[in-house]
Amino acid sequence: PDADTVREVCLCIPGAGRTGMFFTSEPGSREAADELGSLIDHVCRSLEGIILAQCLLAEHETRALQAFKRGGFTSIGQLSYLRRPMPRRAADVPGDTALPDGVTCDTWRSGDDGDLMEALQRSYEGTLDCPELCGLRPIEDVLESHRATGEFDGRTWWILRERGRPVGAMLFNAMKTQGAMELVYMGTAPEIRGRGIGSRLLARGLKAIAGRAEASVTCAVDHRNEPARRLYARYGFVPTAERTACIRALPGA
Structure with a gap:
């Protein structure tokens, strides 16, 4: 083939949190997938300042998946993207919001990042939601990624505490272009799981954002996380x- 002919394309868009x-282009054959995999690997080795490479592939992109695996990526499973209508009123959201004694839920305030990062770290213990991601990045980078998703507003971020200790978080951001x-993110520490607190936390969040101009509420969940999928289904x-x-850890230097 002509050395000047473009056969495969790979684009990496840097994001917050490194x-x-x-x-990529869609390879047309197994051989093209292998060639694209070599290109993906080359791009990964050339990057600076990025420590976690990611891709999200549709079910039909089987050759692209082959290419990414050839390029050093690991599949961490299926993500289910979920949506429900924006509640018109808080009263339209079912479920109890009362929390057990000693458990509080407060909106994020300036100076709360330390507690929030602790809450995030605790919620990763025994998580069923993409556990392969745990420990791949410093928690500061994870928080930066959450804050940079859509439009951050501390009034729609909540920290869950039990007797003052951070044990969970629920973070909503506005995605204006998607309406x-x-x-x-929503997650809780192991010691408060199995007590219905996740359901009450989600009910609180949906009631708090009810009546906003956005048409819908969205989230993504690991398909393996049956408890979370059942919870989201109960709330519409x-x-x-x-x-x-798929992910690949990079040195970042």
Whole structure:
């Protein structure tokens, strides 16, 4: 083939928290997938300042998945993308919001990042939601990524505490271009799981954002996380898409 002919394309878009999202052309054959995989690997080795490379592939992109694996990526499973209508009124959201004695839920305030990062770290213990991501980045980078998703507003971020200790978080950001509020993250520490607190936390969040101008509320969940999928279904979330998530850790230097 002509050395000047473009056969495969790989694009990495740097993101907050030292991440990079990869997009590629669709290889037309197994041989093209191998060639694209070599290109992906070359791009990864050439990057600076990125420590986590990511891609999200649709079900039909089987050759692209082959290419990313050839390029050093690991598949961490299926992500289910969920959506429900924005509640018109708080009263439209079912479920109890009362928390057990000693458990509080407060909106984020300036100076709360330390508690929030502790809450995030605690919520990763025994998580069923993409556990392969745990420990791949400093928690400061993770928080930066959450804050940079859509439009950050501390009034729609909550920290859960039990007797003053951070034990969970729920973070909503506005996605203006999509006309949606995204539940960027929700998780709790092991010691408060199994007590119905996650359901009450989600009810609180949906009631708090009810009546906003955005048309819908969205989130993504690991398909393996059955408890979370059941919880979201109870609150009216329905699947809209599936993607295969793949990652590759990079040195970042």
